[in-house]
Amino acid sequence: MNWLPPNGALDGVTLDHLLRWNLDAVFWLFVAAQALLVAALVWRLRASPAREATASRPGTRFFVGEMLVLLAITGLYIAMDFTGHQLWAARREAGPAEHPVQVEVTGVQFQWYFRYPGADGMYGRVRPALVSAPNGNPLGLDPGDPHGQDDVVSSILVLPAGRPVNLRLRSQDVIHGFFVPGMRLKQDAIPGMIGHLQFTPTVPGEYVILCSQVCGLGHARMQARLRVVPQADYDRWIAGREKSLLASGDRP
Amino acid sequence: MPATFTRHQVETERRDTGYGGKPPVDRRPTGGGGGDENWDSRPSGRRGPREQLLRFRLAMFSGLAGDFVFFAVLVSAFFVHPNSGHISPADLFVSDWHPMQAPPILWINTAILLLSTLTIEVARRQLFHEIDIMEEWLGLGRPAVRRAAPWLLATIVLGILFLAGQWIAWQQLAHEGFFFSSNPNSHFFYLVTGTHAFHLFLGIGALLFAFVAMFRLRKVELRQIAVDCTAWYWHAMTLFWVFLFVLIVFFQ
Amino acid sequence: MRTPSASAPTNFLRRRIFTTNHRQLAILYLFLGLAAVMTGTLLSLLIRLHRTWPTLALPFYGIPKPEDYLALVTMHGTLMVFFVLTVVPQSAFPNLVLPAQIGATRMAFPRLNAAAFWITLASFMTLLSAFFVPQGAPISGWTSYPPFSELAAAGPGQGSGMDLWIVAIALFCLAAVTGSVNFLVTILRLRCPGMTFGRLPLTVWSWLVSSGLTVIAFSALLAAAAMLLADRHCGTSFFLPSGEVLNGIVQRPGSGSPMLWLHLFWFFGHPEVYISILPGMGLTSSILANFTRRSVPAYGLMVASTLLIGVLGLGVWGHHLFVSGMNPYAGTAFGLTTIAIAVPSSAEVLTWLAMLFRGRLQAATPLLFTMGFLSFFISGGLTGPILAQPALDAYLHNTFFVVAHFHLVMAMAGVFSAFAGIYYWYPLLTGRRLNEMLGQIHFWISLVAAYGTFFPMHLAGLAGEPRHYAQLTGPVTAFANLLPVERGITWSAFLLAAAQIVFLINLFRSARHGAHVDANPWRATTLEWSGVLHPIVRNGPYIYGPGASPQQDFLPQATTSEPATRSS
């Protein structure tokens, strides 16, 4: 269990909890079953011919017994699924939170880009035709769109601790898998679709962002950094980015 | 290497007795049913003259089941498409799903195809007409074949007419600048109709084969099989077409 | 006594190669499977080497590039799933014993059956040729998600290599469906007198269900493959969304959705994994009954479970798409159906475990490998209900935890039941037995090495290590701390592969020098051992145990032949 990377998200605690007892339950079932197999090999090989004459047809007791065990195991599965579903419902079936931090995540072979909507809280338009990383416009932001003027594009994801985050998942080319082990977070970024993902980072620190869906020769190095910082630092950082944006003049 | 695969007595006897190969098994196929318990009392051996026929029918039906899945999958594309579109360079959402005005000739084609199932059904029935078949068993001429032949011919003609009709439909659409890849609806249309037309093409091949077979094949049963299986295939294709037709004309 | 060989073709080619005899075809299928599994194993070893020693140069090749690694993984997965675990249990074994087990002397459609083999072979050749085209084999994994698999520009190998892959898969679908139609008809129409459904061996039930699944699942994949090809070459865009920008270049505006492929592929993919394991499950029941000299205690339950698995298996594909952006409520639903399908599987497992304690075990290799199958099916299967929970899968998806899951429950369980079948039916092929000594060595090394290889993968998965990673160390992260584990896995994998050499030696050596055996070496009840050409079945498939019959402790399904009627 201590194999899991340190968790930094609100739901992560619950998830680790569930994963833990699931693994325990399954592990002991596994041990029991293997023990039965070994036992069979050890003892049944040398079963005395005497008791062989008996036990030819299985009685009803046999079936009842088997059904009881089956029932118990089924109960276990249901318990797993039930507890698991509560977390799932909380994470995915719940509506959007109050004033979440909005960030758009875009997967590109082989890079993650993060876009903050800026003061107006609106993402500017993007146009495929305008995409060009060399000219510093990897997302194809449309200069004509006022909403886009204050959009901050970053290659590192910085988030304030303790606030719900609403991610908007996009992909420019192929399917990528947005995977943050430290946040127990994973969802595919599928081209042509907008995915939504909510979570609440709690523990400040550095976390890695990986790509979990094979997307090309650079799949293994398609990695980015998530930095969770106190709200104040976050505000300072975003303000700094805005300033440098204006300093560097309008968008390409 | 294979020389070492020397099987013991019975296994060598289990060597291929070939299909239609001579003795011993062809005389007494080990076929059939097996549903009821009182087999032991029942003298085994050929289980009615229809044994082989049922076998082929079953094969035809399971094959058609797969074919049905095939078409169902193609059609599934239809249901993900209608809400599809793209962002034009001028940044307008352009729906790519241009409802297509199904060329009127499709109605005629459909009528033709429906007619053809009737004709082939008649032909099929002829080959199972008790008295005539009796005569054929006894080798007194081939009344059934003589009765069925014209209907089979009619079916072939109708089938060719249908294909021609489809061709015309494609031409018309092409004239309206509605090409294979001009929009998702069009390539959906061309793909399903094309695939279906290909199936019918094979069907016509089968019809021709059945027609020749009726006169060439010596065994009455084999003649019946040839026509029967072709007929069922043809019915299925008509069914699929009606399905597609309704989809194309009414659900856009 | 008639001499069938009188009419049989004498010429070797006609008799052994271009044959319509299902037993000969079975041998051909086995060799095909053997070729595939050796290639696949070789690839897997290269995979292991590159993961753990990324800078190691291969002889005649040099240091593999990341794309080479992905190509290895893709071809490994494709070969193993299609050409090993579908060909061996679902094509080779039925051809070997299916007609015999239902008291028939032949398949319903021998020519169709033979055609299926040749198409499979063509498919195999097509797939392998992908290695030799410019830019080499495809790299998008055995699931080939578009648009990655759709745009040749998306990466090396996605050009002609990908085309060959698609064509190979399409061919394989054709072959699988053709073969299964033949099996279905054979089972339903060619059963000998007295072989009622209530008396079918469980292997036959499994083949009935898996053939049904094959007809449905592979037809679906065939259509999907056709659509992908059309997308690549006919300008359609079923799977291509709009606004694609691939390394800076705007692609033609598509109007499809990759999700369509995901759903279609897994609608095939999940039934496929059950197709690959169901025959093994049936065989397990038969062998356990035989080697414990006890009846299958819950025949009806086993049949019901098999049917249930077949039906439910068509409705769980969504559990591969929990985090793909599929509607979360759909995720919940698929989680439930997946849990549901775990129940019949568990029922069978429990019955098997119980069977072990009802009689005296006879520690022959078929039993050992069957118990190996049990062990792997349980250890691999148990992680299933964990993955089946969307919430937990959101962490485990596409990590090595999944790789561990399916290598235990599919790869190792499947391969071990394939071994069980071969050790069990070998006398049927050769009239000799595989060497017991070598067999035991093969078993124990394989068992230990398999766990050594695939169990630690759970840990790597829990640590969050994703699949398809050519190297474990990246710019920001480093799974370097996992390197010791990975090295251990690699060593163990080599041991595992080495153990297979023992098997190969045994396989070919025993064909000449193995101990001769009589017609029914395992004292089995099912018809393939009965030595009767035209049996009349009088009793159930698994009547074992003291007092089963006056003379011995088992009662063959059929003892008497019908009176030979006229034969020319």
Ligand code: HEA
């Ligand atoms: C049947 C299925 C099967 C089998 C047997 C194997 C066998 C092995 N696999 Fe396989 N593997 C897959 C199916 C299988 N795999 C699939 C589907 C994937 C996913 C691919 C993808 O993501 O696209 C995968 C991916 C995969 C990965 C993940 C790569 C990645 O994502 O980065 C790794 C890494 O270690 C791996 C390793 C191995 C190893 C070491 C073996 C060793 O066990 C090999 C040893 C070989 C044997 C024990 C078999 C011996 C059998 C016989 C010799 C005879 C059989 C009988 C007859 C034919 C007569 N495999």
Ligand code: HEA
């Ligand atoms: C033969 C193949 C096979 C089999 C049988 C199974 C069986 C099961 N699989 Fe698996 N699965 C695969 C092959 C298989 N799987 C493959 C190849 C993949 C990955 C594909 C890819 O992505 O490349 C996969 C992936 C996969 C996923 C997706 C993971 C992900 O990608 O995120 C899920 C999720 O639900 C899943 C679930 C299950 C379940 C619930 C079962 C159940 O049927 C398991 C039932 C068995 C049991 C539950 C064990 C019962 C044992 C007991 C009850 C013990 C009793 C003990 C005592 C009495 C002491 N599987």
Ligand code: CUA
């Ligand atoms: Cu992006 Cu893998």
Ligand SMILES: [Cu+2]
């Ligand atoms: Cu599955």
